[in-house]
Amino acid sequence: MAEAAARFEALRTSVTAMPHNIEAEQALLGAIFINNDAFYRVSDFLKSDHFFEPLHRAIFDVMASLIEANKIASPITVKTFLPADLNIGVLSISQYLARVAAEATTVINAVDYGRSIYDLAIRRELINIADDIRDAAFNSAVDSAPREQIEHAEQRLYEVAETGRFGSGFETFDAALTQAIDKAALAYQSDGNLSGLPTGLKDLDTMMGGLQPSDLIIIAGRPGMGKTSLATNIAYNVARAYQAPDASTHSPQNHSGGIVAFFSLEMSSEQLATRVIAEQSEISSSSIRRGKISEGDFDTLIRRRQDIRRIPLFIDQTGALTVGQVAARARRLKRQRGLDLIVVDYIQLMQGATQRAAQNRVLELTEITTGLKALAKELDVPIVALSQLSRNVENREEKRPQLSDLRESGSIEQDADVVLFVFREEYYLKNREPMAGTEAHLKWQAELEASRGKAEIIIGKQRHGPTGAVNLSFQGEFTRFADLADANRVPVRSL
Numbered sequence: 001m002a003e004a005a006a007r008f009e010a011l012r013t014s015v016t017a018m019p020h021n022i023e024a025e026q027a028l029l030g031a032i033f034i035n036n037d038a039f040y041r042v043s044d045f046l047k048s049d050h051f052f053e054p055l056h057r058a059i060f061d062v063m064a065s066l067i068e069a070n071k072i073a074s075p076i077t078v079k080t081f082l083p084a085d086l087n088i089g090v091l092s093i094s095q096y097l098a099r100v101a102a103e104a105t106t107v108i109n110a111v112d113y114g115r116s117i118y119d120l121a122i123r124r125e126l127i128n129i130a131d132d133i134r135d136a137a138f139n140s141a142v143d144s145a146p147r148e149q150i151e152h153a154e155q156r157l158y159e160v161a162e163t164g165r166f167g168s169g170f171e172t173f174d175a176a177l178t179q180a181i182d183k184a185a186l187a188y189q190s191d192g193n194l195s196g197l198p199t200g201l202k203d204l205d206t207m208m209g210g211l212q213p214s215d216l217i218i219i220a221g222r223p224g225m226g227k228t229s230l231a232t233n234i235a236y237n238v239a240r241a242y243q244a245p246d247a248s249t250h251s252p253q254n255h256s257g258g259i260v261a262f263f264s265l266e267m268s269s270e271q272l273a274t275r276v277i278a279e280q281s282e283i284s285s286s287s288i289r290r291g292k293i294s295e296g297d298f299d300t301l302i303r304r305r306q307d308i309r310r311i312p313l314f315i316d317q318t319g320a321l322t323v324g325q326v327a328a329r330a331r332r333l334k335r336q337r338g339l340d341l342i343v344v345d346y347i348q349l350m351q352g353a354t355q356r357a358a359q360n361r362v363l364e365l366t367e368i369t370t371g372l373k374a375l376a377k378e379l380d381v382p383i384v385a386l387s388q389l390s391r392n393v394e395n396r397e398e399k400r401p402q403l404s405d406l407r408e409s410g411s412i413e414q415d416a417d418v419v420l421f422v423f424r425e426e427y428y429l430k431n432r433e434p435m436a437g438t439e440a441h442l443k444w445q446a447e448l449e450a451s452r453g454k455a456e457i458i459i460g461k462q463r464h465g466p467t468g469a470v471n472l473s474f475q476g477e478f479t480r481f482a483d484l485a486d487a488n489r490v491p492v493r494s495l
Contacts, residue, residue: 019123020052021116028113029056030104032063033074033097038107039067042114050121058082059097075101122160129156151324158331197258197341197382200237202483203470207459208418211238211341211382215463216373218347218412220387220401221422222394226455227386228267228345229479230422232275234384235260235343239313242340258340259312261333263326265349269315275479276313280304284477312337320351323371330379339381344372346386347412369415387412389421399428403460419461424474425451455481 031038043064048057062081063073071077075097086093133153140149196210211217211234221227241257264272278285281304283297293301314337316329326344333339344350352364369385376383389405401421406413413419429448434440455474459467472481 019120024113024116025056026100030100031107031110033101034104035107036067038110041111046114050118151328154328199234213380214377215382215417216376217384217418218416219420225422231343233481238341239311259338260341262315262343264317265319269317279478279480322351327375342383344385348388366411369412373415417463421458423456
């Protein structure tokens, strides 16, 4: 018996290079044996992978399965699911389990033991990351850019910070069902019955249920249709509605708004801000840029600036970003400030990360859209990405965009969860005025008047909802989309 005790102590005090605490692992397992309720105190953050000793991982997994099945986890029940011929030194598995349970004294410190095990697991992962970074730096290929290594390292560090381990691995269907029911409850309890972030455009929200986490939402259209204006309006509406959670009352976060990252690859941050202030002050953006405003208009600009200056809308105006750079900056913002929505203006101005993709534009766009979709899933936020359409639209009589107009743009159609087309009939009608005084001119005037100040958002694809068209008003001088006035509202029509 003395020899068995010595073997037991040898396992407790074994020394390896990696940080670990065998005593804490044994103490936690013993505490769970004494009182199975101790499992629930640590199960929300501690997984079997966090244990250093492989045997302890197996024991914890069996315990979890028994307890979650409303069965008793004891040395007698647990040993049934472990190899009977497994020996720890001279101790059999039955003797080892009994010893672990016998030496446990209290369940009061179960959470402390669990936190210690978790923290040591994180330290081991950090050491592994550091080793991998060092090896990659020493053994990198000649054509391997250091930037790629930095982005990869930052991604792994972000994953550790968010989850405590690399990737989430497989997830049970029960866990997925729980998430689905939680989202349905959120939609049911919200004022607008939305499960996602409201865009601020009621008819569009009705069709989409808001902007859903992990979705890649493409806003596409020909130049002059107002893609950037729509994206800017949505970004502003989401940021404007954000309310920080009250830590003192532990109130839940307001789901009607959020923190927004806007990657403006085309416009400068000043130009983007001019669009927002023009929309909010109802002063023409062209007048603001040219200085053709009155003293009263300028006072209005100052007042509106004071109202909106602190909204959580963060702008990155760097041009020609890669998906890796967008991901690295988005992860950093989420860790530092939080993040609920990403807007990218626009996809065709991004660059592929690999030389092979850079030599083929279709492959490059495929890499970009696939990377954006992966980023949306990783950060669990919606990504709104703008895209130009092919010139095929201009070569046909019917100018309304179709999904086929995206096919020359890599895998945008395949990767996107939602595709929105911005279409304004007024834009095309202005450019094809018939000869004055003719019957065709009278018809043209009537059509132009009917389409004036109106826009159509065509939902060409929606993975989890209906397709259709939503009619909005568009005020070009203020670069603003809005719901149509109730008296003139055109009902949403399904396709």
